[in-house]
Amino acid sequence: MNRLFFxxxxxxxxxxxxxSVDLIYLDPPFNSNADYNLLYGTKRGGPSQAQSHAFQDTWTWGRDAKRALDEVAERHLEAGALLDAFQKLFDGSDMMAYLAMMSVRLIEMQRVLNDKGSLYLHCDPTASHYLKMVLDSIFGPSKFRNEIIWRRSHAHNSGNKYGPIHDVILFYTKSDDYTWNRVRVPLDDDYKQSHYKYLDGSRRYKRQDLTGPGIRKGETGLAWRGIDPTPKGRHWMRPPSELDKLDERGLIYWPPKDGAWPYLKLFLDKNEGQSIQDIWSDINPINPVAQERLGYPTQKPISLLKRIISVSSNPGDVVLDPFCGCGTAVEAAEELKRKWIGIDVTYLAIHVIEGRLEKTFGRDIRQNYHVLGKPKDAEDARALAARDWLEFQKWSVMMLGGLPRERAGADGGIDGIIRYHRVGIEQPNRAVVSVKGGQHVGVDAVHKLKSVVDREKAEIGILICLNPPTVAMKREALSVGEVGPPSHRVARIQIVTVAQLFSRAPVDFPGVIDPPEVGRSPLPPVKSRRKRVEGQIEMLLPISNEAESSTLVKRPKRATREVAVEVIRPSRRDRAG
Known part of the structure; x- marks a missing residue:
């Protein structure tokens, strides 16, 4: 099954x-221009928070880049030694971060490639020479096949330097026995006119030398029809016996001058096209009004990806694009009957790819792939809500540390439950969660949630909304009142927006000693912890787990976390103030 990962x-x-992968094509953001390579903008025209954050974390020097550098040193001797050398040149720079973060990813890509697999890394000349050294260290210099030059535009005005009009594509293989399908490209009209300028009746042909440089022993070094190429340091490209057969078929051109050397006739109507070379000038950039243009600033033409996939994979093979952007490689792989895996850091990219696939292949294409991953900011969350409301409900409840409902249908106003422990109370408390979408969520949603809280005997209710609540909704939520100990009373009905789900503490729990048990990483065990709680008078009791607290019978002793509490009572002057 094809997969899109967020x-x-x-x-x-x-x-x-x-x-597990037959072909990898990657077109990572180029280090040379962060703004140019941001993937998608928000509706207001700027980059999404997840995108900006991801670019900053990945391609600027910081903790993550240092961690990647250390990991490369631990996992790969040659690549680690190379990055050590780079660090002397680029220490602490964005280029060093770029190379470290790319290296740790390329190590994984080399691992997932099978023995017949190939990798194509699309980059620009700013860092291509450094990336080639990284690839040499990971794949081995002998596994380098080509540096492909793709002319991405015809002209570029760049002031006091030559116009940069090309990208670099580095081609490596996992082994010497790799998939290779010869693909030929049609001859252009100018080439036909300049080279196939001779006529044999109505057939156009060009002339090709029948000799090659160097003296050879054997048949190819013998004289043919009185012509000996050896004195000129050359040899026949074919044995004289084969040359006789070609002459009988009228494929040899004999110049009228005595003693002139013959040529081979190559007819245009027999030409199947030219083998692809390492300079690709026949694939034009996407026209501004082309149907395939999606508005993505660095979108590559689908013909470019079709060429790569056709040459280095077969139908049924798995194609991986770990920086899939707007999904050109994904669409090309689908059209060429390959399996595919696409990965991108922003859910908006996943959303665009899904729309692109549906436009090209119809709605049924959604049955042929899975989408995996979670949003990283409000824009991504809204895209998920638009695509799959049930998955959005589950995701948003889990963001609060709750258990979501697993099935769609009548939910009684409950989309999730959050269990938490309160100070001094052995029985766990509950919060019910209701997730609402749409543009017109109003006071009625608050009324319904209050009824659900009362019915379920829950302590608090949480209403998750795609958009900020209205003034009337806030007023109604406040009117429901507060719960909790005197030291930490909170609103009984709390409204949380999608943007707030990404904050540190979107929900205010009443007097909580432990965070919600679902969706959060467990705290590491500590010997003691000092809490300063203003006005706290409750004693801290050992907290049982949920299974133990379901009944008040005596249980075997279990390990507890010791908590030291300093009780501070405010003075009357503080209260009056």
Whole structure:
């Protein structure tokens, strides 16, 4: 099954089995221009928060880049030694971050490639020479096949330097026995006119030398028809016996001058096209009004990806694009009957790819792939809500540390439950969660949630909205009152927006000693912790787990976390103030 992953491609790559991919094409953001390579903008015209944050974390020097550098040193001797050398040149720079973060990912890509697999890394000349050294260290210099030059535009005005009109595509293979399908390209009209300028009746042909440089022993070094190429340091390209057969078929051109050397006739109507060379000038950039243009600033033409996929994979093979952007490689792989895996850091990209696939292949294409991953900012969350409301409900409840409902249908106003422990109360408390979408969520949603809280005997209710609440909704939520100990009373009905789900503490729990048990990482055990709680008078009791607290019978002793509490009572002067 084809898969679209939302998230950090390093995490996804680590989860893929070794030797499970036949072809990798990657077009990572170029280090040379961060603004130019941001993937998608928000509705207001700027980059999404997840995108900006991801670019900053990935391609600027910081903790993550240092961690990547250390990991490369631990996992790969040659690549680690190379990055050590780079660090002397680029220490603490964005280029060093770029190379470290790319290296740790390329190590994983080399692992997931099978023995017949190939990798194409699309980059610009700013860092291509450094990336080639990284690839040499990971794949081995002998696994380098080509540096492909793609002319991405015809002209570029760049002031006091030559116009940069090309990208670099580095081609490596996992082994010497790799998939290779010869693909030919049609001859252009100018080439036909300049080279196929001779006529044999009505057939156009060009002339090709029948000799090659160097003296050879054997038949190709013998004289033919009185002509000996050896004195001129050359040899026949074919044995004289084969040359006789070609002459009988009228494929040899004999110049009228005595003693002139013959040529081979190559007829235009027999030409199947030219083998692809390492300079690609026949694939034009996307026309501004082309149907395939999506508005993505660095979108590549689908013909470019079709060429790569056709040459280095077969139908049924798995194609991986770990920086899939607007999905050109994904669409090309689908059209060429390959399986595919796409990864991107922004859910908006996933959303665009899904729309692109549906436009090209119809709605049924959604049955042929899975989308995996979670949003990283409000824009991504809204895109998820638009695509799959049930998945959005589950995701938003889990963001609060709750258990979501697993099935669609009548939910009684409950989309999730959050269990938490309060100070001094052995029985866990509950919060019910209701998730509402649409543009016109109003006071009625608050009324319904209050009824659900009363019915379920829950302590608090949480209303998650796509958009900020109205003044009337806030007023109605406040009118429901507060719960909790005197030291920490909170609103019984709390309204949380999608943007707030990404904050540190979107919900205010009443007098909580432990955070919600679902969706959060467990705290590391500590010997003691000092809490300063203003006006707290409750004693802290050992807290049982949920299973133990379901009944008040005596249970065997279990390990508890010791908590030291300093009780501070405010003075009357403080109260009056």
């Amino acid at each position: 998230g950090d491609n390093l995490d996804v790559l680590r989860g893929l089995p070794s030797s």
